Amino acid sequence: MRLLHLTDTHLGARFSGRPTTGVAAPPRGWSRAQDHQDALDRALALADELDVDAVVHSGDVFDRSKPPWRWLKAAAESLARAARERPVVVLSGNHDRLGLTRTLPLHVPDLHIVDRPTNLTLRLRSGEVRLACVPYRRNVPGFRHGLEQALGPGADLMVCHQAFDGVVVPGLTFRVGAQRDTVGAGDFDGLPRPDAILCGHIHPRQVVPCGGVPVVHPGCLLHTAMRDRAFPEGVAVWELEARVRWRFVDLPGRPLVEVRSVEDLVAVTDGAMVAVRDVGAELLPSLLDAIAERGGFVVGQPRSTGTRVSSVASARDQQLSMFAL
Ligand SMILES: [Mn+2]
Structure with a gap:
């Protein structure tokens, strides 16, 4: 039995700046x-x-709880088409704040829109798989309550959109007790153990253990911020045989490039989206010309030397980076 796991599509997102x-x-x-x-x-x-x-x-299907109509319609068509071929499960993340059943009022038999903790059995060509689905919960007691409902009856795999103890984003390691929505192995006490956890929320691709159960984050499908550009974009493909295995498959999107000097221009390829940072005002016009010649384009206001970077700005950037998850 084979599953494709994707997450954090942030449909409808515009790039900041x-x-x-x-x-x-x-x-x-x-x-x-x-x-x-x-x-x-x-x-x-x-x-x-x-x-x-x-x-x-595994959640953050849309970037905003009320996505622009055009992108809502496009997503609904894609998901409905996919669900005609095979069961599709979509879980709400923290960005899908109003729930997906309101955003995607689709009545397609094999499209399972999950806004509440649910124990879901998928009947597939090659057998059944039981999924414990827990959409994003704002705090640990809410998550525990969701676990009891979704995982209590037993499940092969769990699907959720949550920060687990030990996950890392640049500049921050999440820890139980440090953030009110970070969960850990203790929250699973007394409940059946799934073989693995298919997780969203954390955009850099990674796997962390939770009481011996792997929590697998394929990473966001497409970057929502320049700072994430070093991380791979893609999905996980799961094989459910005698034992559960997964592999990551890269699906790279448009190249994102940061240009701070002439040397960085080499990375600007056709179609690249470019941020220009801390470039001297006298150099800026020729850099913009060179970016355009290479087929790249610039998003955000080009920042010249000394216009912005301060400790206040970087603290705010860090906050924004957490908000963007
Ligand atoms: Mn996200």
């Missing part, structure tokens, strides 16, 4: 939200190619 204008402006009509929709379609095409038995999305 207004696109620049003039030379090195984005192509006419370009929108980062189209990139997010394309990434979803790439992942669903891989599900077809690998002929998986089911698709599981």
Whole structure:
């Protein structure tokens, strides 16, 4: 039995910062939200190619709880089409704050939209799989309550959108007790153990143990911020045989490049989205020309030397980076 696991598609997301204008402006009509929709379609095409038995999305389907109509419609069409081929499970994340049943009022037989803790049995071609699904919970008691409902009856796998003790984003390791929504092995006491946890929320790809159970984060399907550009974008493919295994598959999106000097231009390839940082004002016009010549375009206001970086700004950046998860 084979599953495709994707997460944090953030459909409808625009990139922070207004696109620049003039030379090195984005192509006419370009929108980062189209990139997010394309990434979803790439992942669903891989599900077809690998002929998986089911698709599981572990949350943050949309970037905002009320997504723009255009992107809502595109997502609904893609998910409904995928669910005609195989069961598709979508779980709400912290960004899907109002719940997905309101956002995606789709009545497609094999599209399982999960807004509440649910013990879900998927009947697949090659057998059954029991999923304990716990959408994002704002605090630990809420998560524990969700676990009792979803995992209490027993499950093969768990699906959730939560920060687990020990997960890492740049500059921060999540710890139980340090954030009110971070959970740990103790929260599973007295409950059946799933073989593995398919997790969303944390954008850098990683695996952490939780009481001996692997918590697998394929990472966001497409970057929502420049600072994440070093992390791979993609999905996990699960094989459920005598033992449960997964592998990560990269599905790289548009290249993201930060340009601070002439040396960085080499990384600007056709279609690259570029942030210009801390460049001297006298150098800026020629850099913008060079970026445009290489087929790249700039998002955000180019920052010249000395215009911004301060300890206050970096503290705020860090807060923003946490908010963006
Ligand atoms: Mn997210």
